[in-house]
Amino acid sequence: MKIIFILIFCYICYILAYSEYNLIEMEKQSLSIEEKQRLLTKHLKTLVISGEALIAFGLISFLQTILSSLLNEEDQLANYLDETSELPVGVQFGILFFVLFVIGGIFASIFILTGISAYKEGHGKKRGFIYLIFTFLLFVLYSANLVYTILQPSSSDSVIRTFANILLFASIVYCTFDILNSAIKSRKLKKELGVTYER
Amino acid sequence: MNGDFHYYATYSAAYLAGYTHEESEHIAYCANLVDLCTRTFLRHINGPLSAATSQLQSELAGARTDIIGLQDITRIWASFHFLPKDLYSKVEHVSKHYRDKYHLICGPNGDLLVDTVELAKGKGLEAIGLAMHVLADTWAHANFAGTPSLVINNTDYNFFELREMEDGSTKRIPISFGHNPVTKDDLDKGAYTGSLYQSSERSIMNLGHGRAGHLPDYGFMKYEYVPAWANYKPIIKDNPSDYFHAFSQMVYALQYLRGTIDTFEKDTYDTERIAQYEEKIKQIIRTRKTNCSEEWKQFGESLSGQTIAPFTLETYEEEYLNATQEEKNNTVLGRFILAALAQKSMVTNRVFASNNYLMGFSVDFKRYGFRGLKDFRALLNQKEDRNL
Numbered sequence: 001m002k003i004i005f006i007l008i009f010c011y012i013c014y015i016l017a018y019s020e021y022n023l024i025e026m027e028k029q030s031l032s033i034e035e036k037q038r039l040l041t042k043h044l045k046t047l048v049i050s051g052e053a054l055i056a057f058g059l060i061s062f063l064q065t066i067l068s069s070l071l072n073e074e075d076q077l078a079n080y081l082d083e084t085s086e087l088p089v090g091v092q093f094g095i096l097f098f099v100l101f102v103i104g105g106i107f108a109s110i111f112i113l114t115g116i117s118a119y120k121e122g123h124g125k126k127r128g129f130i131y132l133i134f135t136f137l138l139f140v141l142y143s144a145n146l147v148y149t150i151l152q153p154s155s156s157d158s159v160i161r162t163f164a165n166i167l168l169f170a171s172i173v174y175c176t177f178d179i180l181n182s183a184i185k186s187r188k189l190k191k192e193l194g195v196t197y198e199r
Numbered sequence: 200m201n202g203d204f205h206y207y208a209t210y211s212a213a214y215l216a217g218y219t220h221e222e223s224e225h226i227a228y229c230a231n232l233v234d235l236c237t238r239t240f241l242r243h244i245n246g247p248l249s250a251a252t253s254q255l256q257s258e259l260a261g262a263r264t265d266i267i268g269l270q271d272i273t274r275i276w277a278s279f280h281f282l283p284k285d286l287y288s289k290v291e292h293v294s295k296h297y298r299d300k301y302h303l304i305c306g307p308n309g310d311l312l313v314d315t316v317e318l319a320k321g322k323g324l325e326a327i328g329l330a331m332h333v334l335a336d337t338w339a340h341a342n343f344a345g346t347p348s349l350v351i352n353n354t355d356y357n358f359f360e361l362r363e364m365e366d367g368s369t370k371r372i373p374i375s376f377g378h379n380p381v382t383k384d385d386l387d388k389g390a391y392t393g394s395l396y397q398s399s400e401r402s403i404m405n406l407g408h409g410r411a412g413h414l415p416d417y418g419f420m421k422y423e424y425v426p427a428w429a430n431y432k433p434i435i436k437d438n439p440s441d442y443f444h445a446f447s448q449m450v451y452a453l454q455y456l457r458g459t460i461d462t463f464e465k466d467t468y469d470t471e472r473i474a475q476y477e478e479k480i481k482q483i484i485r486t487r488k489t490n491c492s493e494e495w496k497q498f499g500e501s502l503s504g505q506t507i508a509p510f511t512l513e514t515y516e517e518e519y520l521n522a523t524q525e526e527k528n529n530t531v532l533g534r535f536i537l538a539a540l541a542q543k544s545m546v547t548n549r550v551f552a553s554n555n556y557l558m559g560f561s562v563d564f565k566r567y568g569f570r571g572l573k574d575f576r577a578l579l580n581q582k583e584d585r586n587l
Contacts, residue, residue: 034432041357042431123356 008150008166015174036189043186044122050178051118057172058111065104069097110134118179121186132183139176142169200339201416204442206231206510207495209331211502212446215472216453220505222324226453229328229535230335231510233279236539240512244519249543249574250536252279252329256380264347264401270559272406273346277303277558278546279329279539280336281345281407284309286553299555300351301428303344307337307444308465311549316452316463318545319538325531326538327456331449333542338445339415342426342434343408346557349400353427354410360389361421361435374422376412384413386487418442418484418491442484447473476502528577540578 031039087095117131146169149162189195209230213223236252254262254275262268277283284306290298312334319330344351358374376393384391394409408415414422420438425431447468454472455463473480476498483494499507519532527533544561551561 038430038432041425041433045355045431 040189043182046178046182047118047122050175051115053175054115055112058108062104062108069100135176135179142172145169200335202231203490203492203495207499211499212449213453214502216450220503225324226328229325230332233332247574250539252539259403274558276345278543281305281340282311282333282337299557300348303346306341323534325535329538335445338441347401347406349405351428352405354424357425359423419487439484
């Protein structure tokens, strides 16, 4: 099973590297203004689509956190309960759910705000570089998550769940990479073409 | 194109090509009939359903989108409204399925246009009218395909009108599409009605130029957009120029069909014959209205000096309904039906011969005898009658 996951991970890396190689080769040639315009349209479209995907991932991760806490994870949450505490068990559960809610919300907000920024940049609005920093952090985090899940799958998770997690993490890695790549390239092309940000 | 061009402009082109007033009216009627000869109409006159040249929205809503249904839809729309430009164009690094759809993209001056015009020669005014409709639509509906396909016909938010201002500059105005079919297009605000985005590749919403609304049918509209097939390259659609080319090419084609010219060639326009009317024609085309019937009617009447009867679908219904089975093919609607069957058969055969099965199978009658839909037997009988 590990071998399959490693193969999937290698395939994803190959796709990313191949598409990046093609773009680099294209850009090495001296491109006409029309070609640059076409590439710019492509990168802006990518920002819109990947931004929408990141928003969706944010909502999914929030729902996943909340639902798994409410429906399935009670046994695991029980590990965090202090039976010697004065607080009733129900209150402790409530506090735990609230903390999970807040943490899940913060995490989802990062996804959503980053996605919205990418979406708006794809539609021609000027965006700063802060959202790109968050995108890079998400890229690093989920790349590590992906590698860890492949090499050390959780013994408590079923094979299907592990596979689903790998797909999810791989998609997020691809999205964040796409956003970084397209944002940098589109800004460079806009400078070369003298395109302004207002539509 | 809309009825104003298919009826009144075709009348004007026919008159300029040398046809009489009555003949021009007849040709114009048949040209406009192509947009209205649906299965509902054919059922009403007890005509063969295979001769349908268009589909109502209600018919499309109930249409099957499996392979058989898609072939049926494609046969109608690609044969009469989105005539493919180049069935053998080169496109690399794509699947055969995509290539087949790419080959159905409509455009002017294709080989199939020559086949269409030549097919109408000697077949009567009805066939001529049908051919003129097909010719005109190759200009208006260029860059769209007559098959439901998201990857070919889809558009996105990169849609701008290139409007010429009074000071001669060109302004790039964003266009937005609503999806309420009842709402009228607002030409001033740039708010138009288009079909709803459907992520399904074969959805009816992705048929033809639905995603661009009625913009291809407005003569005054010059716009820039990014079609799904163009690999992010924006395309500028200059309708004023295209409509003028369509008109001048119609005049040329009509002269060939009348017998004044020996051959019909691509990329040829009779601008000499219409030179004295060029300014007037361009002015009508550039009129910022969704329906320029009044303007085209006045122009046509100024050419002939006679009143052009308004288009009435029921004009020849009684003649067809009252005719016996043997006489039906000699009525106006009967000849139109034969022309429609011949056009559909020809286009399907050409597409099939190019190893493209999106329009289904085409049978070589000479080799295999008659096969297929019995409606098309009428073509065989017509050919045999002429041989006799």
